[in-house]
Amino acid sequence: MSQELVELRDLKVAFDGIQVLHGIDLTVGRGEALGLVGESGCGKSVTWLAALGLLPGKATISGSVCIEGHELCGAPRQALETVRGGRIAMIFQDPSSSLNPVIGIGQQITEALTLHRDLRGETARAEALRLLDMVGIPDAPRRFNLFPHEFSGGQCQRLMIAMALAGEPDLLIADEPTTALDATIQAQILDLLIQLRAETGMATVFISHDLGAVSQVCERVCVMYAGRIVEQGSITQLFSNPQHPYTRGLFDAIPRLDGPRTRLVPIPGTVPNPKHLTAGCAFAPRCAHAAAPCDFHRPQLDMLEDGRRLACFNPVLSAGTAPVRQKLVEGV
Amino acid sequence: MVAALIKAEGLTRIYEMRRGLFGKVTPVRAVDDLSLKVLPGETLGVVGESGSGKSTLGRMLLGIDPAESGTVTFEDKPMPAFGTAEWRALRVRMQLVYQDPLAALDRRLTIATQIREPLDIHNLLTKDERDARVQALMAAVGLRPDQADRYPHELSGGQRQRAVIARALASRPRLIVCDEPVSALDVSIQAQVVNMLRDLQDEFQIAMVFISHDLKVVRNIADRVVVMYLGRIVEEASSDVIFASPRHPYTQALVSSVPVPGQPLKGRMILQGEPPNPASRPSGCAFHPRCPLATDICRTTVPMLRTVGLQRAAACHLVEGANAPIAA
Numbered sequence: 001m002s003q004e005l006v007e008l009r010d011l012k013v014a015f016d017g018i019q020v021l022h023g024i025d026l027t028v029g030r031g032e033a034l035g036l037v038g039e040s041g042c043g044k045s046v047t048w049l050a051a052l053g054l055l056p057g058k059a060t061i062s063g064s065v066c067i068e069g070h071e072l073c074g075a076p077r078q079a080l081e082t083v084r085g086g087r088i089a090m091i092f093q094d095p096s097s098s099l100n101p102v103i104g105i106g107q108q109i110t111e112a113l114t115l116h117r118d119l120r121g122e123t124a125r126a127e128a129l130r131l132l133d134m135v136g137i138p139d140a141p142r143r144f145n146l147f148p149h150e151f152s153g154g155q156c157q158r159l160m161i162a163m164a165l166a167g168e169p170d171l172l173i174a175d176e177p178t179t180a181l182d183a184t185i186q187a188q189i190l191d192l193l194i195q196l197r198a199e200t201g202m203a204t205v206f207i208s209h210d211l212g213a214v215s216q217v218c219e220r221v222c223v224m225y226a227g228r229i230v231e232q233g234s235i236t237q238l239f240s241n242p243q244h245p246y247t248r249g250l251f252d253a254i255p256r257l258d259g260p261r262t263r264l265v266p267i268p269g270t271v272p273n274p275k276h277l278t279a280g281c282a283f284a285p286r287c288a289h290a291a292a293p294c295d296f297h298r299p300q301l302d303m304l305e306d307g308r309r310l311a312c313f314n315p316v317l318s319a320g321t322a323p324v325r326q327k328l329v330e331g332v
Numbered sequence: 333m334v335a336a337l338i339k340a341e342g343l344t345r346i347y348e349m350r351r352g353l354f355g356k357v358t359p360v361r362a363v364d365d366l367s368l369k370v371l372p373g374e375t376l377g378v379v380g381e382s383g384s385g386k387s388t389l390g391r392m393l394l395g396i397d398p399a400e401s402g403t404v405t406f407e408d409k410p411m412p413a414f415g416t417a418e419w420r421a422l423r424v425r426m427q428l429v430y431q432d433p434l435a436a437l438d439r440r441l442t443i444a445t446q447i448r449e450p451l452d453i454h455n456l457l458t459k460d461e462r463d464a465r466v467q468a469l470m471a472a473v474g475l476r477p478d479q480a481d482r483y484p485h486e487l488s489g490g491q492r493q494r495a496v497i498a499r500a501l502a503s504r505p506r507l508i509v510c511d512e513p514v515s516a517l518d519v520s521i522q523a524q525v526v527n528m529l530r531d532l533q534d535e536f537q538i539a540m541v542f543i544s545h546d547l548k549v550v551r552n553i554a555d556r557v558v559v560m561y562l563g564r565i566v567e568e569a570s571s572d573v574i575f576a577s578p579r580h581p582y583t584q585a586l587v588s589s590v591p592v593p594g595q596p597l598k599g600r601m602i603l604q605g606e607p608p609n610p611a612s613r614p615s616g617c618a619f620h621p622r623c624p625l626a627t628d629i630c631r632t633t634v635p636m637l638r639t640v641g642l643q644r645a646a647a648c649h650l651v652e653g654a655n656a657p658i659a660a
Binding site: 039155182185188209210212239250253254255256257258263265268 | 381518519523526527572589590
């Protein structure tokens with residue numbers, strides 16, 4: 001049996017014949033915190049929605065998704081339903097639209113407990129209260145029967161996390177969980193995610209376009225662009241020395257809170273439409289490092305000496321880094 | 333001393349909130365006795381959590397939301413009442429940019445028509461000049477000429493926001509109020525739009541009120557920053573010093589909560605609790621239930637905004653102005 005908890009192999013997704021995900025290979029180890037970053041429309045969310053069979057019927061999915069050796073892709077609905085919520089839980093960006101507005105929050109959490117752990121009555125209530133306490137909802141017994149609109153945005157996200165924890169999952173997928181929240185509340189939720197992972201030992205996949213938030217929570221990061229992983233490595237590798245021009249661009253675009261107030265460095269252009277992808281590197285039209293081969297050949301995601309994976313012909317080489325391959329040095 | 337372009341004094345806005353159909357009406361002080369001014373060509377950043385009254389303030393500055401008390405003075409003249417002919421004429425000189433460009437654009441009109449609309453409404457320029465102005469504006473905000481006949485749904489989020497900004501600039505305003513203009517955009521596109529706003533501001537010498545909850549963006553674009561908490565200004569300083577050496581505990585917590593790539597969360601000051609409900613405002617300093625330094629005086633007495641250094645002010649009992657060193 002493999003060490004990995006979840007393994008995606010060559011996962012491809014097409015909507016109405018237009019391919020949006022071009023073969024994603026990804027593994028999540030037990031207890032690991034993995035970040036997935038990229039702009040909107042790069043396929044971050046689609047990857048996990050496809051893996052859990054949550055995409056609408058018009059999506060064609062191929063490839064393999066294994067959880068501890070059990071294949072999920074194409075598995076019958078019953079098999080998927082034991083995994084969803086039970087083994088793998090997912091929380092979304094907008095918590096208030098994920099909660100049922102006409103059912104009390106206590107009942108929504110006990111429902112998850114009944115479904116996944118067969119808890120009922122007082123046992124379920126006691127466990128729901130324990131979860132609410134764990135995610136930091138104060139005065140939980142008194143607020144057990146309140147409705148979602150009586151909670152603030154940050155508290156709704158805590159409720160979603162409590163519900164996700166109800167099935168004692170091995171993996172929590174957090175899809176932009178803090179994007180809609182204020183900075184102070186975002187810090188609280190990130191802190192909560194870190195703390196929960198330490199307490200329960202569950203693995204976390206953190207999907208975000210905010211590199212700052214990702215770096216607080218994760219150990220390993222995958223950068224996605226136009227339906228492919230373009231760079232993958234540990235937080236330290238990617239943050240101290242990003243090599244893909246896209247990763248570098250994402251960093252450079254973040255305004256700084258210290259240092260001189262300089263002009264921002266945007267990435268020119270926008271994410272390409274999946275309908276009009278060329279044979280070359282999808283990032284080439286926006287890339288300052290693009291050379292002749294980038295327009296016609298697509299770089300493969302190769303393992304480098306330091307263990308990171310990179311798909312680029314002309315990586316950004318910062319001072320003090322040994323060139324990875326001789327032929328790449330020219331033109332940089 | 334340059335005369336202020338827009339000046340607000342003692343602005344107060346009270347919303348009436350009713351709990352349930354027959355519930356008691358409770359007044360909500362969205363903006364509470366707030367004074368500020370913006371110089372010509374200056375950018376004032378307004379930051380704070382949701383519910384702190386940032387957007388209401390922006391609307392009041394433009395006269396869209398009436399003030400219960402207090403005055404707004406634009407170019408030394410009092411703001412005319414909302415909806416009057418004088419107010420409408422004044423809108424040529426002050427414009428608003430919203431957060432969600434798709435909601436701010438009419439989806440059945442082309443981009444060029446919408447950018448042209450302020451010119452048509454206010455009857456500025458001749459017909460040919462209007463076309464030329466639209467073309468120049470589109471070029472200035474980085475839209476291609478062939479996008480003139482596109483509809484909003486055919487553009488990306490960043491392009492739509494560019495169109496909204498072009499429309500706001502069409503009448504050559506002296507002031508624009510931007511309410512979270514880049515919050516809905518990806519970081520890479522956000523940088524494009526922020527740079528563009530800075531360039532346009534330099535070119536046309538427009539004063540700007542930039543409302544955002546994103547401290548990093550505000551620091552980059554604003555000359556001066558006010559921090560709001562429950563409808564009041566708690567700290568005001570130039571954007572260079574306020575984030576480098578925040579004095580008010582709330583500003584300190586805000587600055588500390590900004591995630592910096594590559595730095596762990598440990599050792600940061602994480603503010604506990606949620607922003608309180610404006611309908612049940614805490615006594616004394618509104619921040620005291622969440623403040624780690626709160627003492628007895630904070631629970632009873634509302635702190636006034638006092639000068640605490642060179643061109644900076646804070647509303648906190650515990651910030652000493654006289655003997656504290658001025659931040660470098």
